[in-house]
Structures are given as structure tokens and as C-alpha cells.
Amino acid sequence: MTATHKFNVVKSILQKSIFYRNVIHIILTEYWKILDNKRKMLVYWIDIEYLSWIYLSKNPNAIKLLNKKIQFENTLTEEELYDLDVENKISWNVLSVNPNAIDLLENYQERIDWYSLSENPLIFEDEPMPIV
Numbered sequence: 001m002t003a004t005h006k007f008n009v010v011k012s013i014l015q016k017s018i019f020y021r022n023v024i025h026i027i028l029t030e031y032w033k034i035l036d037n038k039r040k041m042l043v044y045w046i047d048i049e050y051l052s053w054i055y056l057s058k059n060p061n062a063i064k065l066l067n068k069k070i071q072f073e074n075t076l077t078e079e080e081l082y083d084l085d086v087e088n089k090i091s092w093n094v095l096s097v098n099p100n101a102i103d104l105l106e107n108y109q110e111r112i113d114w115y116s117l118s119e120n121p122l123i124f125e126d127e128p129m130p131i132v
Contacts, residue, residue, distance in 0.1 A: 003035040057091040060100040066090065067104055096120060
């Protein structure tokens with residue numbers, strides 16, 4: 001469940017409560033501060049055209065951007081992809097190390113750099129709970 005969804009659930013409950021609007025606003029503001037799994041957004045003053053996709057491939061907060069870039073790259077022919085500057089395309093060996101990319105990598109297993117993936121701490125998961 002995303003942070004926005006959780007927020008909206010609490011907001012709808014509070015709007016039905018006896019609290020005044022300003023109190024609801026304060027509660028929701030504080031609740032938003034402690035919520036996990038907020039979507040990461042690029043800072044408004046940064047032009048994505050100046051960023052390196054090699055280094056973005058390593059950035060744990062860039063997963064949404066990386067997913068969009070992968071979808072774009074998938075529309076290119078092999079020749080078009082080859083013609084892209086190395087700084088302007090996904091680095092699969094770097095992406096394979098990115099712990100937040102583990103779900104993304106699962107969908108593109110044919111592109112994984114398996115040696116680099118060995119460094120990714122999220123290739124391990126907790127053992128399942130024993131049967132009760």
C-alpha cells in the first residue's frame with residue numbers, strides 16, 4: 001500500500017470525525033511526516049537532461065525514473081539503442097547492484113548482470129514463518 005493511499009484512508013476517516021478542520025490538517029501533516037514508502041520525485045530545479053543514466057542506475061531513489069527509461073529503451077531498435085551515448089542509457093551492471101531495483105530486475109532477468117547482482121543485499125529475503 002502506498003503512502004498516498006494510506007494518507008487518503010486516514011483523511012477520509014478524519015473528515016467524518018468531530019475534529020475541526022485545522023486539527024485534521026495538523027494531524028494529517030504530522031501523519032504524512034512519519035509515513036513510509038513515499039514516492040520519490042526529482043527535485044524541481046534539476047533538469048533530467050543533464051543527469052547520467054549510469055549513475056541514476058545506481059541511485060535507490062530513481063526507480064520510477066529508471067522504469068520509465070527502460071520502457072523508452074524497449075521501444076528502440078537495437079541500432080537506435082546502440083547509437084545512444086553510454087551516459088544516456090541504463091547501465092544494467094550498475095542497476096543490478098541497486099537494492100531498490102530488485103523488483104524491476106525481476107521483470108528483466110535477461111538483462112541482469114549476474115556478477116553485479118551478487119553484490120545486491122536484497123537478493124536475500126527472510127525465511128518464511130513456520131507453519132503454526
